[in-house]
Amino acid sequence: MNFFKKLKESLTGKKTEDSGTSNQDTEKKSAEVLKKGLEKTKNSFFGNFSKSLVGKSKISDQELDSIEETLLKSDIGIETSLKIIDGLENRVRKDKFIHTNEIYDFLKDEIKNLLLQNKKDYSFSDEKPYVIMVVGINGVGKTTTIGKLAHQFNKNNLSVTIGAADTFRAAAIDQLEVWSNRTNAKLIKQKMGSDPASVCFDTLKSAKSNDSDVVIIDTAGRLHNNVNLMNELTKIKKVMSKVSINAPHEVILVLDATTGQNAIEQAKQFSKATEVDCIALTKLDGTAKGGIAIGISDQLNIPIKYIGLGETVNDLQLFDKDKFVDTLFSNEN
Amino acid sequence: MFQNLSEKLERAFKTLKGRATISDINVAQTMKEIRKALISADVDYKTAKSFTDKVREKAIGQKVLTSIEPGQLLTKIMKDELAELMGSESTDIQIERGLTKILVAGLQGSGKTTFSGKLALYLKNNKKLKPLLVACDVYRPAAIDQLEILSKQVNADFYCERDNKDPVNISKNAIKFSKTNNNNLIIIDTAGRISIDQEMMNEIGEIKKAVSPSETLFVVDAMTGQDAVNTAKNFNEVLDFDGVVLTKLDGDTRGGAALTIRSVVNKPIKFIGTSEKMEGLDVFYPDRMASRILGMGDVISLVERAQQQFDEDEARKIQKKIAKNKFGFDDFYKQIQQIKKMGSMKDLVGMIPGVGKNIKDMDIDDDAFKSIEAIINSMTPKERSNPEILNGSRRKRIAVGSGNSVSEVNKLIKQFLQMSKMMKMMQGGGKNRVMDMLNNQMQRR
Structure with a gap:
């Protein structure tokens, strides 16, 4: 198997021809993890729909209100919620008799329409390594996500170099060191407090001479309204392109699913500074509904690529909107 | 984002312009807009609703003086109501005569470890206490190292047991150690946990039982959305915490979660985190937070x-x-x-x-x-x-x-x-x- 094919597979999570049984097993397992993680979400999130809708054949104002409440309580946000409701009302006007199932299907469709999945096909150049830069505000789970990503690449026999460019937070480098040991990745680091751009430069240089397949750059958490720190991010990005013209090939913004409407502003500002390619939505195994993903997809056109469902290495999954929405709606349990 | 809210409020107030009294009819639309504005600020749906209901009750029938516009009057009613809901004054931390024990809990990434360091520095400087920082996060890689580095930065004593995976046991030992080490303050940093993880929630309950802290503080990210209700409720059920710490307020979030938590569990917000630096800890001012949520001009922020x-x-x-x-x-x-x-x-x-x-x-x-x-x-x-x-x-x-x-x-x-x-x-x-x-x-x- 050639390098880019392998890379693509590990990035898209799809195995092309030679998918063995062990692979099916892991898929099954990952489906279970997703389901387990989302079950709690489902019960509180769309579970409410069934309560409010079963046995009725029309949508009354009252019911529309309760749908609105459910949407808003999931952090979908006013604008996007109203969009969904507007669509729903249009449908009601057209088809006078609506049954519960139809409403379900319609809501599913509507939300799926708003949700962007990471469709962008990787246009791999011959540039190696493939460089991924991970950004986000403090405490969203950047380092953990990187550990999980490195694990996935490692599983697919790709060599990984991690750049510890969070030189600010206490013990950030140590944390990354633990993860790199766990995942067989090479870690490039400097002292705490050193220039993050220089760490990135070193990382890419070293990855090149070591013939690494993938580079993952960890950056310090920063609030999106801190102009200086955001400028620093732009600089880090620029420095990388000096070693490798198209680097970083992918910028992943990590968002915490418990975050409210501020996530939209975060996505906006990080995009401005680094042209974010996709989002990793973390902490979806809690009670948070992650509805901001829908709002961000709708308003900013940034696709969701990964979801984080726990603290162990296997708890990172590719975001699949059909699975995501279907699992939320499924009538089991 | 900043404009959004004030804009909405201003639009809402337009319907009130030129009227002599605030009546049921002219206030209904306004209240709807305010509710939307609050939800956009991440105030919980139900909390927003009950809040606007209360404001309407107070507003209806109020005579509008010629010198001020109805909108201004309503803003005042709202701001007062908000400030009252948030607690009218800042609440200090409970300091005991002998050993003051503070337990810090919260979700992953909310900023517990950073806060623990800040609190040690704050109480050392302001109450002249001799703090001992205790690392009880035995799960996250390098969490212990992080607290150790911070304790050096703030010049506080530090306690950890790197081979011990039992936080209940560690915290007990830490108390013993603090007595021989002459500390009169211990701050216990715990692992981040999701509020529906039964095992982990039991663990924090056990730690609390073992330590019987003077204060249990719940650390929460100011950017939290609607989930603040569930998290605060679940943590409060297990811990019955004494106060809340709102972190990352140097961001541009409106911080509606503050209102949600306050109204759901009725516990005071004691501290706010305002930067990544160890000095970035401030006492919570309810009126300032009320202004922030309502978006009434952020002069102070400016x-x-x-x-x-x-x-x-x-x-x-x-x-x-x-x-x-x-x-x-x-x-x-x-x-x-x-x-x-x-x-x-x-x-x-x-x-x-x-x-x-x-x-x-x-x-x-x-x-x-x-x-x-x-x-x-x-x-x-x-x-x-x-x-x-x-x-x-x-x-x-x-x-x-x-x-x-x-x-x-x-x-x-x-x-x-x-x-x-x-x-x-x-x-x-x-x-x-x-x-x-x-x-x-x-x-x-």
């Missing part, structure tokens, strides 16, 4: 931001130059760079109360300074420090060099001369009254 970005030494140098009438274009250029660092112009202007609605449709270009910068860049160093030598031919050269017309160059030079004249005047009369005012504002924070 001053804070200005203070953050403003280089005092530079300012002093410029002041001296003005006094000596030596303020040149290069100083002007430096000032522009400082203003630019403070953020987008629209953002800044939007923070001034009442301005919000006026600039809604105006497109404030962040590149507004570009042509000014170009003109200054096209001057020779000599011209910059001696603007009076700028004659016709020099102006023409500058215009060509910067890609502007001569009249634009003239305009800038004229404005600049007026400005430096004005600054000279401000300097001369009344002993820096403007600067004093600004300084006072800053010190009040």
Whole structure:
């Protein structure tokens, strides 16, 4: 198997021809993890729909209100919620008799329409390594996500170099060191407090001479309204392109699913500074509904690529909107 | 985002304009808008609803004085109600005569470890206590190292057991250790946990039982959305915590979660985190938070931001130059760079109360300074420090060099001369009254 094919597979999570049984097993397992993680979400999130809708054949104002409440309580946000409701009302006007199932299907469709999945096909150049830069505000789970990503690449026999460019937070480098040991990745680091751009430069240089397949750059958490720190991010990005013209090939913004409407502003500002390619939505195994993903997809056109469902290495999954929405709606349990 | 909310409120208040009393009918639409605004600020759906219901009750029948607009009256009612809901004054931390024990809990990434370090520094400086920081996060890689580094930074004692995976046991041992080590304050940092993880929630319950802390503090990210209800409730059920810590308030979130948590569990918010630095801990002021959630002009934030970005030494140098009438274009250029660092112009202007609605449709270009910068860049160093030598031919050269017309160059030079004249005047009369005012504002924070 050639390098880019392998890379693509590990990035898209799809195995092309030679998918063995062990692979099916892991898929099954990952489906279970997703389901387990989302079950709690489902019960509180769309579970409410069934309560409010079963046995009725029309949508009354009252019911529309309760749908609105459910949407808003999931952090979908006013604008996007109203969009969904507007669509729903249009449908009601057209088809006078609506049954519960139809409403379900319609809501599913509507939300799926708003949700962007990471469709962008990787246009791999011959540039190696493939460089991924991970950004986000403090405490969203950047380092953990990187550990999980490195694990996935490692599983697919790709060599990984991690750049510890969070030189600010206490013990950030140590944390990354633990993860790199766990995942067989090479870690490039400097002292705490050193220039993050220089760490990135070193990382890419070293990855090149070591013939690494993938580079993952960890950056310090920063609030999106801190102009200086955001400028620093732009600089880090620029420095990388000096070693490798198209680097970083992918910028992943990590968002915490418990975050409210501020996530939209975060996505906006990080995009401005680094042209974010996709989002990793973390902490979806809690009670948070992650509805901001829908709002961000709708308003900013940034696709969701990964979801984080726990603290162990296997708890990172590719975001699949059909699975995501279907699992939320499924009538089991 | 900043404008959004004030805009919505202003639009909402329009329906009230020109009426003598606030009645049921003219208030209904307003309340709906306010509710939406609150939800956009991440206030929980139900909390927002009960809040607007209460405000409506208080507002209806109120006579509107001719001097103020109904909107203003409503704003006042709302702000008072909010502040009351948030607790009318700040609550201090419980210090015990012997050993004060503080347990810190919360979700992953909410900022527990950073807060623990900050609290140690704060209580060391303000209450003259001798803190011991205890690392009970045995799960996250390098969590122990992180707390150890922070404890060194704030000069606090540190306790950990790297091979012990039982946080209940560690915390018990830490208390014993604190007695021999003569600490009168111990702060226990725990692992982040999701509120529906039964095992982990049991664990924190056990720690609390074993320690019987003087205060249990629940740390929560100010950016939390609707989930704040569940998390706060679940943590409170297990821990019955004494206070809340809101972190990451240096972001631009409205922080509606503060209102949600307060109304759901009725526990005071005690501290707020305002930066990544160890000094970035502040006591919670309910009225300031009320203003923030309502978006009623973030003057304080504006001053804070200005203070953050403003280089005092530079300012002093410029002041001296003005006094000596030596303020040149290069100083002007430096000032522009400082203003630019403070953020987008629209953002800044939007923070001034009442301005919000006026600039809604105006497109404030962040590149507004570009042509000014170009003109200054096209001057020779000599011209910059001696603007009076700028004659016709020099102006023409500058215009060509910067890609502007001569009249634009003239305009800038004229404005600049007026400005430096004005600054000279401000300097001369009344002993820096403007600067004093600004300084006072800053010190009040």
